[in-house]
Amino acid sequence: MPASTTLTAQDRVLVFAPHPDDEALGCGGLIQHAVAAGAQVRVIFQTDGDNNPWPQRYVEQRWSIDDDCRRRWGARRRQEALRSVQTLGLRAEDAIFYGLPDQGLTRLWMQQDARTLDLHVADLQNFRPTLLVVPSQDDNHPDHGGSYELVQEARKRAGLTAVRQWDYLIHRRWFCPEASGLTLNLTLQQKARKLAAIECHETQLYLSSTRFCAYARDEEIFIPNPYA
Template identity: 30%
Template sequence: MRADAFFAALERMPVAPLEAILGTGGLVVVAPHPDDESLGCGGLIALACAAGRAVRLVVLSDGCGSHTHSRTHPPERLRALRETETLNAVAELGLAAGHLSFLGLPDASVPSGGPDAEAAARAIAAAARACEAGAVCVTWGHDPHCDHRAAAAIVALARPHLGNARVRVFAYPVWGWTLPPETEVGPPPAGVRLDVAQNIAAKRRAIAAHASQTTALIADDPGGFRLEPAMIDRLCGSHEVFVELPA
């Protein structure tokens, strides 16, 4: 299926309540970078926390690839900053700091296989067992970023170890929305849309907490990454989409 048809189909998926994703269990969100959790799943996290569900966030990469030429923010300082930003972001969504794991894999080089990927998969499985997860959500395997695709591969490695065969896995697109329309992305989607209209303000605050990615906070790297307002607006609509991935 072409990307334009795929995304049109996403907009026709049924709107469903939180229970359609989580069942009676908790939630694990896997983010390739610090900020993907807010961009793709901010509304879901807020709804799950408000409903009293156990939520865990696993951030795979250290986020140090966003400003590689900054002298004021060398890798260790940038890594610490991005972890702090993530803690501040999820606090806006209702998630406590103790429920985050930062795995520190290299930004732009998150592995899809091998020992480090297997270790990350075990960490995700441990998080799922800790919160008795009903669902694991990870970036879409067709997102045009190597780390997003690697995250999907790592969750596939984790599936046999989740501790509950009924744990469902869902993909959330982030950069997939920018794919050229003619890109082939596989079969039609199956999944749900989640109404997050009541959580848009909290989601925007969470995204804004990632100031290194949304503002000129790091001013000495003109080529550094910055999220465009139009992209943020695209991801802050009234619904988040979750594509179910078959076992």
């Protein structure tokens, strides 16, 4: 990690994950770096990933999925998220769950939903992060773009516009990461622990194991946000 981006025990790192698994896929190495530095880390899961029909159909061998099915699936994914953050070195209480509508974050941002923004503002003001880690606005998944916009609006309302922000991208590959991004190199041990955290999300591995496990690479790439 370059000297200018070194984390210390004085840092307070707040990670936003639109769904359970994004924390491991996009930031599993960074979370380990922060923990090793003695920084305080919180992970906010904005949705429970409950609107996830194809893996649920496969696992539960059912076609019709109603509200009760989705709630059960969301509860299962929360438990996976808790195991993941603990694998990365955090405590269960370092995970915060908003339970917002999966596939609905962009809609909530466009509506400027008061409850949703109040949740974000309250945690920003209470935790007072020195570093925000947020999905990129260029991510192809609408919940990731919506997550980005919600955090930008909330940080303005919380008066935290000067706080550092690093953006991570999951649903589109970098074209030239060396030129545009901040590269975080992982040790073999960190890479193995990141893979173990990804594997905690077992509901997502039934249909996408190869794709998910491929995120346990030798490096993670973040874009320092110049507008934040």
